[in-house]
Amino acid sequence: MSDIIKQSLTELVENIKNKKLSSTDVTKAFIDRSEKSEELNAYITNDFTSALDKAKKFDQKPNFNLKLPGIPMAVKDLFCTKNIKTTAGSKILNNFVPTYESTVTENIWNEGAILLGKLNCDEFAMGSSNETSFFGNVQSPIDKNLVPGGSSGGSASAVAGQLTPVTIGTDTGGSIRQPASFTGIVGLKPTYGSCSRYGIVAFASSLDQAGPMAQNVKDCALLHEVISSYDPKDSTSIDFKRGHYSKELTNNIKGKKIGIPKEYRVDGMPKEIEDLWQRGTQYIKDCGAETIDISLPNTSYALPTYYIVAPAEASSNLARYDGVKYGFRAKGENLIDMYEKTRSEGFGAEVQRRIMIGTYVLSSGYYDAYYLKAQKVRKLIKNDFDEAYKKVDAILTPSTPSSAFKMGEKTNDPVSMYLNDIFTVPVNLAGLPGISIPAGHDSKGYPLGLQIIGKAFDEQNILNIAYAMEEKINFKNKITDWWIK
Amino acid sequence: MSIDLKTIKHISKLARISVDEQSAEKLAGDLNSIFDFIEKLNKLKTDNVEPLTSIAETTLKLRSDEVKSKNIREQIIKNSPQDNEDYFVVPKVIE
Numbered sequence: 001m002s003d004i005i006k007q008s009l010t011e012l013v014e015n016i017k018n019k020k021l022s023s024t025d026v027t028k029a030f031i032d033r034s035e036k037s038e039e040l041n042a043y044i045t046n047d048f049t050s051a052l053d054k055a056k057k058f059d060q061k062p063n064f065n066l067k068l069p070g071i072p073m074a075v076k077d078l079f080c081t082k083n084i085k086t087t088a089g090s091k092i093l094n095n096f097v098p099t100y101e102s103t104v105t106e107n108i109w110n111e112g113a114i115l116l117g118k119l120n121c122d123e124f125a126m127g128s129s130n131e132t133s134f135f136g137n138v139q140s141p142i143d144k145n146l147v148p149g150g151s152s153g154g155s156a157s158a159v160a161g162q163l164t165p166v167t168i169g170t171d172t173g174g175s176i177r178q179p180a181s182f183t184g185i186v187g188l189k190p191t192y193g194s195c196s197r198y199g200i201v202a203f204a205s206s207l208d209q210a211g212p213m214a215q216n217v218k219d220c221a222l223l224h225e226v227i228s229s230y231d232p233k234d235s236t237s238i239d240f241k242r243g244h245y246s247k248e249l250t251n252n253i254k255g256k257k258i259g260i261p262k263e264y265r266v267d268g269m270p271k272e273i274e275d276l277w278q279r280g281t282q283y284i285k286d287c288g289a290e291t292i293d294i295s296l297p298n299t300s301y302a303l304p305t306y307y308i309v310a311p312a313e314a315s316s317n318l319a320r321y322d323g324v325k326y327g328f329r330a331k332g333e334n335l336i337d338m339y340e341k342t343r344s345e346g347f348g349a350e351v352q353r354r355i356m357i358g359t360y361v362l363s364s365g366y367y368d369a370y371y372l373k374a375q376k377v378r379k380l381i382k383n384d385f386d387e388a389y390k391k392v393d394a395i396l397t398p399s400t401p402s403s404a405f406k407m408g409e410k411t412n413d414p415v416s417m418y419l420n421d422i423f424t425v426p427v428n429l430a431g432l433p434g435i436s437i438p439a440g441h442d443s444k445g446y447p448l449g450l451q452i453i454g455k456a457f458d459e460q461n462i463l464n465i466a467y468a469m470e471e472k473i474n475f476k477n478k479i480t481d482w483w484i485k
Numbered sequence: 486m487s488i489d490l491k492t493i494k495h496i497s498k499l500a501r502i503s504v505d506e507q508s509a510e511k512l513a514g515d516l517n518s519i520f521d522f523i524e525k526l527n528k529l530k531t532d533n534v535e536p537l538t539s540i541a542e543t544t545l546k547l548r549s550d551e552v553k554s555k556n557i558r559e560q561i562i563k564n565s566p567q568d569n570e571d572y573f574v575v576p577k578v579i580e
Contacts, residue, residue, distance in 0.1 A: 305526065360488070382540075415519060
């Protein structure tokens with residue numbers, strides 16, 4: 001059984017299709033591994049009993065035409081799952097049971113996959129280390145007391161630790177790519193409008209996107225193909241022709257032009273990140289593609305812009321948590337007092353901080369100075385990319401300015417925590433697709449990632465580049481199973 | 486720029502989050518360091534820039550207004566912290 005968990009999604013699908021493995025075998029193996037991995041704290045809710053029932057049912061009446069036939073999968077607890085508790089990592093949704101299913105998870109189950117459980121994340125996806133979850137820190141499978149990154153920290157930990165073959169996360173400013181980079185896995189943030197936001201607990205609606213996280217690029221392409229769909233239930237879902245990303249995957253990227261943006265060479269960037277980036281450009285050349293120096297002049301304004309836009313949207317989205325229709329309620333002397341105490345006791349410190357920032361920048365007298373200003377700078381940042389894409393097909397950058405850090409290292413300084421997302425945030429602001437692939441290790445043996453940013457709707461292209469580079473890099477994740485007793 | 490305790494109290498009122506003295510001071514410190522960082526934007530001239538209000542440049546589609554989820558009243562009410570048959574219950578609002 002032990003070798004089942006080591007197989008890639010693509011291998012598992014193949015082995016189930018040619019009957020070498022049953023869905024029950026596979027589901028049992030991942031449940032067994034998950035049960036031994038409590039110390040990672042990757043799950044908030046497990047659905048193992050029902051997963052096993054579903055696997056048995058699948059085996060009795062298998063449908064091998066599906067893309068994920070009988071494949072067990074845990075998902076981030078930000079996706080609403082019908083009749084299964086969905087918390088968004090928050091006390092305020094501690095007992096919330098959705099009456100509907102998110103479109104993205106619906107697409108996954110429709111292709112034959114089976115829910116294993118709901119994965120831990122930063123509260124309302126606000127965090128870069130999974131330390132803001134009401135349900136506690138997630139441990140990284142890389143090392144004890146190391147953060148897995150965030151906000152999709154449980155998702156990253158579960159894939160890297162082989163608790164689930166693949167998973168989905170959400171990415172508002174880097175929440176898929178940064179944890180993928182920290183744990184040595186692949187994570188794709190699709191173009192805004194590619195995956196439906198229906199049924200995903202909202203953080204910042206103009207930035208949020210769901211995306212796949214996997215052990216390798218091919219698995220990532222397959223899962224992306226399943227989750228990306230046009231959805232009338234999301235008014236920002238875009239009706240464009242979606243590719244067969246896994247079938248059309250090729251490592252032939254000869255003649256592609258890849259931009260290297262000089263502004264990503266930030267002050268104080270560790271030498272090992274610089275070296276990694278250098279090696280990345282060499283891999284690109286080895287694949288027969290060309291690298292071109294480009295400029296994205298407004299890069300340094302992206303993070304301050306994000307910290308106006310995202311909290312502003314969050315303060316508005318999170319206004320719905322009032323202790324009336326669902327979720328946690330605190331006792332109050334009157335209605336207003338009840339609201340205020342519910343939100344004070346129900347939200348954690350980081351969420352309160354961001355609601356406060358958002359409320360302030362949207363408040364009377366400050367709107368023009370902050371929110372309108374940020375929307376204008378956001379336009380400039382998007383223009384930078386538009387201009388660059390006249391010359392190049394994609395852009396290569398590091399995924400993060402450092403490798404994973406220890407728990408508690410950055411919790412007292414919000415700005416230093418926010419700086420983690422310096423390379424990922426511009427991609428969300430411009431609505432573009434970006435993929436992080438594992439590309440090496442630092443001196444401590446922790447994984448480092450490279451990010452490939454594409455043109456809007458050009459996921460196939462960045463997947464191909466990632467696929468070609470993956471072959472050259474030949475990354476091996478150092479998982480010691482330290483948490484298994 | 487500096488956000489004082491009075492401003493913190495005002496924002497917390499608007500945000501409907503009760504804040505005690507101790508957390509107000511902590512929040513003021515945090516928000517000031519975050520806004521110091523945000524102030525960097527003022528270095529950029531943006532007078533003639535159109536604000537980006539929507540990343541997806543599509544027109545909103547219309548759909549027919551049909552009820553799709555039926556008979557879920559009980560489940561919805563069940564999620565409420567306090568209910569009375571078919572109603573959500575809140576603290577008394579009329580004296």
